[in-house]
Every structure is written in C-alpha cells, then in structure tokens.
Amino acid sequence: MSFFQALGSSKLSYDDYVSSVLSGNAEQQYVGISALKNSDILGAVSIVAGDIARFPLLKKDLNGDIIRDETVNYLLNVKSTKNASARTWKFAMAVNAILTGNAYSRVLRDPKTGKALQFQFFKPSETSLEETKEHELIYTFVDSLKGTSIKCKADDVIHWKFFSHDTILGRSPLLSLGDEMAMQEGGTNTLKKFFKDGFSSGIIKLKGAQLNGEARKRARLDFEKMREGSTGGSPLIFDDTQEYTPLEIDTSVLQLISTNNFTTAQIAKALRVPSYKLGVNSPNQSVAQLMEDYVTNDLPFYFDAITSELALKVLNDRERKRYYFDFDTRSITGRNVDEIIKLVNNTLLTPNQGLVELGKQPSSNPDMDRYQTSLNYVFLDKKEEYQTVKGGEKSEENPIQGPDGG
Numbered sequence: 462m463s464f465f466q467a468l469g470s471s472k473l474s475y476d477d478y479v480s481s482v483l484s485g486n487a488e489q490q491y492v493g494i495s496a497l498k499n500s501d502i503l504g505a506v507s508i509v510a511g512d513i514a515r516f517p518l519l520k521k522d523l524n525g526d527i528i529r530d531e532t533v534n535y536l537l538n539v540k541s542t543k544n545a546s547a548r549t550w551k552f553a554m555a556v557n558a559i560l561t562g563n564a565y566s567r568v569l570r571d572p573k574t575g576k577a578l579q580f581q582f583f584k585p586s587e588t589s590l591e592e593t594k595e596h597e598l599i600y601t602f603v604d605s606l607k608g609t610s611i612k613c614k615a616d617d618v619i620h621w622k623f624f625s626h627d628t629i630l631g632r633s634p635l636l637s638l639g640d641e642m643a644m645q646e647g648g649t650n651t652l653k654k655f656f657k658d659g660f661s662s663g664i665i666k667l668k669g670a671q672l673n674g675e676a677r678k679r680a681r682l683d684f685e686k687m688r689e690g691s692t693g694g695s696p697l698i699f700d701d702t703q704e705y706t707p708l709e710i711d712t713s714v715l716q717l718i719s720t721n722n723f724t725t726a727q728i729a730k731a732l733r734v735p736s737y738k739l740g741v742n743s744p745n746q747s748v749a750q751l752m753e754d755y756v757t758n759d760l761p762f763y764f765d766a767i768t769s770e771l772a773l774k775v776l777n778d779r780e781r782k783r784y785y786f787d788f789d790t791r792s793i794t795g796r797n798v799d800e801i802i803k804l805v806n807n808t809l810l811t812p813n814q815g816l817v818e819l820g821k822q823p824s825s826n827p828d829m830d831r832y833q834t835s836l837n838y839v840f841l842d843k844k845e846e847y848q849t850v851k852g853g854e855k856s857e858e859n860p861i862q863g864p865d866g867g
Contacts, residue, residue, distance in 0.1 A: 502642070504738070513551055513555045513764070514549075514555065518537040522783060523785075536775070542581060543579060543581070553582060557584070557585055562630065564621040565583050565585065565620055565621075566619040567611065568581075568618065598615040600612070623763055641724045642728075726741050760790075768787060796818055801818055811831060
C-alpha cells in the first residue's frame with residue numbers, strides 16, 4: 462500500500478508536493494513554503510520552531526535525574542548532521558512538520574555498536590513511504606545530488622509528525638486555515654487596491670450623449686490615458702461636455718479590515734501560539750505568566766511528539782526501559798534560588814536535588830543526597846540522636862528532682 466507517489470524529479474517543490482500528494486486537492490494553496498508569505502504564519506511557525514530549537518534536550522532516568530551522555534548530548538544539542546548544527550536541524554525539522562505535516566531524517570549509526578551518530582536531513586519532497594503486506598514501513602529517500610535512492614526501515618528514520626490520525630502520516634494544521642487565510646488575503650488586497658487607485662476612481666458623465674457599450678469603453682480608455690500623464694497633484698482637464706464626480710469611499714470598511722484580528726487569532730489557536738505573540742490583545746496577565754503557561758501547556762504538544770520519536774530511534778530496547786528524553790525548560794519554568802532553599806530546608810528536596818533544579822551538576826559528596834532539617838539544619842536521620850544527646854546533657858547539668866526531693 463503506497464501512501465506517497467513516486468517523486469520522479471528531485472526538483473519538485475514543497476508546494477507542489479503538498480498540493481498534489483498530501484491534500485489531493487489542486488485548489489489547496491495555503492500549505493507548504495508558500496504559506497510563509499503570510500506574516501502571521503511566518504511569525505507563529507518561527508516562534509514554535511525557535512522554541513523547539515532553543516531548549517536543550519536532556520537524557521533522564523526514570524527518577525527524573527539527568528544522565529550525562531556525551532554522545533547523545535553532542536548529537537541532539539551540538540551537531541546533528543554533517544553540515545548543520547543541532548539548532549538548525551531541529552528548527553528545519555519543526556518547520557517542515559508544521560507546514561507539510563511531516564519531517565524526515567535518516568539515522569546514520571556506528572556499524573559496530575549500532576548507536577546513532579548523525580542524522581541526514583531530507584525534504585518531504587524527497588521522501589516516499591510505503592507499507593508492506595507485513596505492515597512494515599519502508600521509507601525511500603531520493604538523493605538529489607547523486608541521483609540515487611535509499612531505502613530504510615522505520616527504525617532508521619526520524620519522522621516528526623505533530624498531528625496524525627492513522628499513526629503513519631502527519632497532517633499540517635494549515636489545511637484547516639484555508640478560509641481564514643483567504644479572508645486575510647482578501648482584506649489585504651482590498652487595502653492595496655484602495656491605496657493604488659481609490660482616490661482616482663469616479664464617474665464620468667458625457668452631457669447630451671447616449672452611449673452604447675463600445676462608446677463607454679472608448680470614453681473610459683480615453684480618461685485612463687489622460688490620467689496617465691498626471692502625477693502628484695496635477696489637474697485633470699475636461700471640456701464642457703464632460704462632468705467628473707469622484708467616488709466616496711466608506712472608510713469604516715477599511716478600518717474594519719485593518720483592525721480585524723479574527724484571522725490572526727485563529728492562526729495562533731491552530732498552531733498553539735499565544736495570541737499576544739502575534740500582536741493580538743492578551744488576557745489580563747503578565748508576560749511572564751503567559752510565557753510560563755505557553756511553555757507548560759502548549760509546547761508539550763510538540764515536545765512530547767519529538768521526545769517519544771527520538772527515544773524510539775536513538776535509544777535501544779534496553780535503554781528505553783531505563784531512560785527517556787526531555788526538553789530542559791528550566792530557564793522559563795524553573796524555580797528561583799530562594800524557593801529552592803526553602804524546599805531543601807523543609808526536607809522536600811535534598812541539596813543535590815536542589816542543585817539539579819537550578820540547572821547545576823550534583824555534588825559527589827554523599828551527604829548532599831541526604832535530607833536536612835532544622836536544629837541548625839542537621840541531617841534528618843540524625844535528628845533524634847541529636848535530640849537525645851542534648852537532652853542527656855541537660856539532665857546531667859540540671860537533674861530532675863522527684864516530689865520527695867530525691
């Protein structure tokens with residue numbers, strides 16, 4: 462069963478690919494790279510892809526502790542492909558996954574250990590996908606430089622898809638924004654037309670004449686020819702057989718078009734971006750609160766799809782049972798130093814856990830993994846012993862006497 466047609470030509474554009482293969486509708490024109498002509502789409506895509514690219518990826522164990530793995534860190538946070546940094550690779554993958562629904566990279570592994578060492582990025586237009594009778598997925602990549610094709614099993618392909626209804630292919634949210642983007646484009650064209658010829662449109666009356674269609678057309682052409690020579694405030698010359706009345710423009714309609722934020726809000730909603738980032742008025746909250754809510758509640762829609770896919774393709778079976786990937790968003794959602802101190806002093810965190818919360822490396826001192834509490838912040842497991850010792854010293858210095866004074 463073939464999901465994507467053979468692509469035959471490596472010069473096929475993103476837009477042709479999306480229009481003919483994904484949507485199956487020749488009228489679909491608001492997907493792919495062409496959608497970036499819309500400033501709201503460009504802004505929303507840049508925000509999401511930029512946040513995916515800027516937050517580091519961490520390898521953690523099941524307890525949530527960070528695991529130091531230099532190979533994985535280099536691959537996911539430093540250099541992901543032969544020619545691009547990890548930031549550039551993640552940004553490009555996110556852009557393609559949003560605009561076309563899918564983003565692909567081939568995993569290059571160490572032939573001895575099988576560990577992922579590098580990714581090879583392919584455009585969606587260079588990728589085809591088939592499902593065999595055994596329900597295995599086979600990816601075919603077209604190398605546009607060499608003119609060759611490469612077949613890979615799903616285990617060796619990073620495939621980002623943020624919205625999928627069949628677990629195999631992704632769907633772009635832009636496919637649901639056609640009406641909104643057409644409305645915005647129509648409003649923009651209206652404003653452009655107004656500023657282009659809105660001040661010179663009007664009605665010409667030829668006195669004492671009855672004109673047929675051909676005569677009206679000739680009179681209009683004569684007027685347009687006369688207007689071509691007028692620049693700036695140059696006057697238009699008429700004889701006494703002609704009368705010109707300028708058309709009045711209802712500026713309230715133009716104001717409605719220029720102040721309408723409905724389309725922008727719909728684009729922000731579909732791409733899960735806070736409206737205030739696209740210039741729409743935000744709720745009565747601080748920017749810090751809005752940003753934390755965005756990172757906590759909206760970005761996980763993208764983050765979870767990415768980390769689960771990377772865990773499947775970068776880690777082996779044994780590692781997946783012990784480790785997972787997570788985006789480090791502590792620069793936005795992390796606690797401050799005073800909060801960490803309170804948590805440590807109230808036995809909710811160990812000192813080492815407090816260091817991790819602050820983005821620092823834990824200490825190798827074993828005492829830093831023990832809870833500490835009050836009584837000059839002694840360790841919790843020594844508190845009763847300390848209390849007993851202090852009580853014994855007090856009873857020796859001031860022995861408690863019975864009722865009979867004995």
